[in-house]
Amino acid sequence: MATILEMRGITKRFGDVLANDRVNIKVEKGTIHSIVGENGAGKTTLMNICYGLYHADSGEIFINEEEVEIKDPSAAIKNGIGMIHQHFKLIPAMTVAENVMLGNEPRKNRFFLDIDELNGQTHQISEQYRLAVDPESLVEDISVGIRQRVEILKALYRKANLLILDEPTALLTPQESEDLFRIINRLKADGKTILFISHKLKEIMQISDRVTVMRDGKVVDTVEKKDTSEVKLARLMVGRDVLLKTAPPSKKIGEVILKAENLSAESELHHRQVLNNVSFEVRSGEVLGIAGIDGNGQTELVRALIGLQKLTKGKISLRGKDITHLHVKEMRDAGIGVIPEDRLVEGLVVNFDVQENTFLGLQRNKPFSKNGLLDWKAVASNAEQLVEKFDIRTPNITHPVRLLSGGNQQKIIVAREIFHAPDTIIATQPTRGLDIAATDFVHDELIKQRDLGKAVLLLSLSLEEIMLLSTRIAVIYKGEIVSIVNKDETTAEDLGLMMLGGTYEHIPA
Amino acid sequence: MDFLEVIKSIFTLSLAYATVRICISIVFAGMGEMITERSGVFNMGVEGIMLMGAFTAAVVAHFTGSPWIGLLAAAVVGVLIGLIFAFVAITVKANQAIAGLAIYLLCVGLSGYLLQVLFAHGGNSPKVETLPKIHFGFMEHIPVIKDVFNDQSVLMFPALLLPIILYIVFYKTPWGTWLRAAGENPKALAVVGKNPITIRYIAVLAGSFFAGIGGAYLSISQTSIFSEKMVNGRGFIALAAVIFGNVKPAGVFAACMFFGFMDALQFTLQTVIPDQYFPREVFMALPYILTLLILGGFIKRSSGPADISNPYEKESR
Ligand SMILES: Nc1ncnc2c1ncn2[C@@H]1O[C@H](COP(=O)(O)OP(=O)(O)OP(=O)(O)O)[C@@H](O)[C@H]1O
Ligand SMILES: [Mg+2]
Numbered sequence: 001m002a003t004i005l006e007m008r009g010i011t012k013r014f015g016d017v018l019a020n021d022r023v024n025i026k027v028e029k030g031t032i033h034s035i036v037g038e039n040g041a042g043k044t045t046l047m048n049i050c051y052g053l054y055h056a057d058s059g060e061i062f063i064n065e066e067e068v069e070i071k072d073p074s075a076a077i078k079n080g081i082g083m084i085h086q087h088f089k090l091i092p093a094m095t096v097a098e099n100v101m102l103g104n105e106p107r108k109n110r111f112f113l114d115i116d117e118l119n120g121q122t123h124q125i126s127e128q129y130r131l132a133v134d135p136e137s138l139v140e141d142i143s144v145g146i147r148q149r150v151e152i153l154k155a156l157y158r159k160a161n162l163l164i165l166d167e168p169t170a171l172l173t174p175q176e177s178e179d180l181f182r183i184i185n186r187l188k189a190d191g192k193t194i195l196f197i198s199h200k201l202k203e204i205m206q207i208s209d210r211v212t213v214m215r216d217g218k219v220v221d222t223v224e225k226k227d228t229s230e231v232k233l234a235r236l237m238v239g240r241d242v243l244l245k246t247a248p249p250s251k252k253i254g255e256v257i258l259k260a261e262n263l264s265a266e267s268e269l270h271h272r273q274v275l276n277n278v279s280f281e282v283r284s285g286e287v288l289g290i291a292g293i294d295g296n297g298q299t300e301l302v303r304a305l306i307g308l309q310k311l312t313k314g315k316i317s318l319r320g321k322d323i324t325h326l327h328v329k330e331m332r333d334a335g336i337g338v339i340p341e342d343r344l345v346e347g348l349v350v351n352f353d354v355q356e357n358t359f360l361g362l363q364r365n366k367p368f369s370k371n372g373l374l375d376w377k378a379v380a381s382n383a384e385q386l387v388e389k390f391d392i393r394t395p396n397i398t399h400p401v402r403l404l405s406g407g408n409q410q411k412i413i414v415a416r417e418i419f420h421a422p423d424t425i426i427a428t429q430p431t432r433g434l435d436i437a438a439t440d441f442v443h444d445e446l447i448k449q450r451d452l453g454k455a456v457l458l459l460s461l462s463l464e465e466i467m468l469l470s471t472r473i474a475v476i477y478k479g480e481i482v483s484i485v486n487k488d489e490t491t492a493e494d495l496g497l498m499m500l501g502g503t504y505e506h507i508p509a
Numbered sequence: 510m511d512f513l514e515v516i517k518s519i520f521t522l523s524l525a526y527a528t529v530r531i532c533i534s535i536v537f538a539g540m541g542e543m544i545t546e547r548s549g550v551f552n553m554g555v556e557g558i559m560l561m562g563a564f565t566a567a568v569v570a571h572f573t574g575s576p577w578i579g580l581l582a583a584a585v586v587g588v589l590i591g592l593i594f595a596f597v598a599i600t601v602k603a604n605q606a607i608a609g610l611a612i613y614l615l616c617v618g619l620s621g622y623l624l625q626v627l628f629a630h631g632g633n634s635p636k637v638e639t640l641p642k643i644h645f646g647f648m649e650h651i652p653v654i655k656d657v658f659n660d661q662s663v664l665m666f667p668a669l670l671l672p673i674i675l676y677i678v679f680y681k682t683p684w685g686t687w688l689r690a691a692g693e694n695p696k697a698l699a700v701v702g703k704n705p706i707t708i709r710y711i712a713v714l715a716g717s718f719f720a721g722i723g724g725a726y727l728s729i730s731q732t733s734i735f736s737e738k739m740v741n742g743r744g745f746i747a748l749a750a751v752i753f754g755n756v757k758p759a760g761v762f763a764a765c766m767f768f769g770f771m772d773a774l775q776f777t778l779q780t781v782i783p784d785q786y787f788p789r790e791v792f793m794a795l796p797y798i799l800t801l802l803i804l805g806g807f808i809k810r811s812s813g814p815a816d817i818s819n820p821y822e823k824e825s826r
Contacts, residue, residue: 077702093815
């Protein structure tokens, strides 16, 4: 079989961080080749080098067995490489077609955009690869799953033969992921080569032909899918056995801490009912998991609980005290910690450094504030502690958070919110983008907090995660809680059905 | 005087003529800054570049005897100052507001100093030849048009065409798409193989080019002399117009016209309403006060490029 890409001896340093250390990788034409590795192992860095966004300090790249110099993305495009990035590179204010063709727009009379061709060609390639999109809608109006199709179309329009997908499923719902896998398999059947990065080992086992494992900037091994398993991959990745395990049952369930009564809300834009009489309570010492397919009101529910979503009716109380109309800041002071959905926007100030982010929003609280002034010593020692405990891979605590790998950014939020919430933790997708070891660690910490008597509300799109951690499970469907059950009295199948409201049809890919 | 008479003596066709005459320099500067901001760069040095443009135009016109060469020189000097700003703001990635302010101060100092060195008498250049005014025979018979548009500076024509041309460039050509993309999300451009840095440089240079011309208009067309205070905040008003007009050609043009109108109005009020009734300083401050009020009310609603004022870093994430 022919080798489409080979990278030899790639080394890349960022200051003190050795992100890639003499990496060798060989990708065969027409295969799906996955890369796995811990957060900060250097996967994205390696792919950025391949795409010409970063320059390797040393090493060579071969395309179709010929050495090439990829000094910028246009060189990568010329060599038939396309990349779908961990954070999308789209322009929300422009249309799908404008985004797909950006930089290579069809023209008429040499100087002018040919809008008809622009939309027509986008439509045509979207038909050709069966990636349904509406060329004329604005990117800001379409869902994450469709945005990803736009990214794929961008690469296909540029005639990419090798597609790099960096954590494409991190933001997708399980159903959208399935659609993506069908697309990927079809591309493979068309002779394209796929380089696929994910932390979800199940997916890796499902779609790869071959897997390369990275650790600490180095390639540990490359194995055939048929010769490996989830367990083996996890062992290669972290150097020890890790297996996500079911949490032990709650030890002592106490009084009701967080209580929602008949919460109803409408969307701002179309006045669609997004929450409909949602009621539940979370007790001290338990984890209440909210299961549901994305877009069934989870986002609005969390926003309502932290005072960002206007309610048309209903009441929220914390330890019996009405907190329905409190401001976010007051909610936090009242004892709620929140791991938000979108870490880059709501959870972090990416241009601040690690230590600043580890006490964000808590600056007026003890121990950070002393006589109204910041106690930087306390800030630093808190940061050191969290970095150590959560294994946050950063050169030092004054490193800007923007420079950390995706998973390490997520760890900072989780660390901060878990440790400083006195009463209640609302965890939305707490392990998105985390590697298996970090996921396991966060799970353990959430359970520890539960056993300390805190109330934990867990929202996750992964039914597996809900099943592993919850004491009780509430299923949300179209803004309504359709059922609340004890974890021990249900199965994944039953939950899955309820999450679909009884039915589910795949969106045609 | 009865009230109606006063109103009539204020809102005349010569007020309309003056509005067009005054807004030409603001339109050039505003359109230029709009190009710059669309690419994601905020150039607060426009006022300074206009000042150097006005100065250069007058000096060169004085020594060569040709206002046309003066105009060209002003544009070139504008571009050169733009290059300094672009280097500091884009390549060195300094804070753009501070870089712009520094450019402004540099231009104030430089024009004042050179004025002293060259002419050694305070505050003004000698009188210079001006650019032609255009008189169309056929317009003489069209009411209103003849009073407002006839006998305006030759630069009125490019000033009126510029918003239309820029609309076409922004929305109907690939370059316009790239320019807007650079201002919205430069990384999106980088990954398709276009260099956002190049695009931002070009946009800053184009903006400075027009600011230079806007300045030149003041000294070699609207008047025939350079004086130190002549730009008088028009560059800052142009900045306001860009925000007010939502960084879109039609909006920015309308905003420039509005500010031009306010300025013309305050001149008229000064002459119509005698000083003993009302201090003229109040009228003079009027356009600026309005600018503040309008910006206070509108700035929240304005939606400019998403990535404005952020330097683009190559190996960043
Ligand atoms: N532009 C940069 N500047 C400084 N350091 C960087 C930069 N890009 C990456 N790094 C560092 O290089 C290391 C590898 O990062 P990389 O993003 O490649 O990890 P990753 O394997 O993709 O992790 P994740 O699974 O969390 O996305 C990290 O320690 C990161 O902080
Ligand atoms: Mg990564």
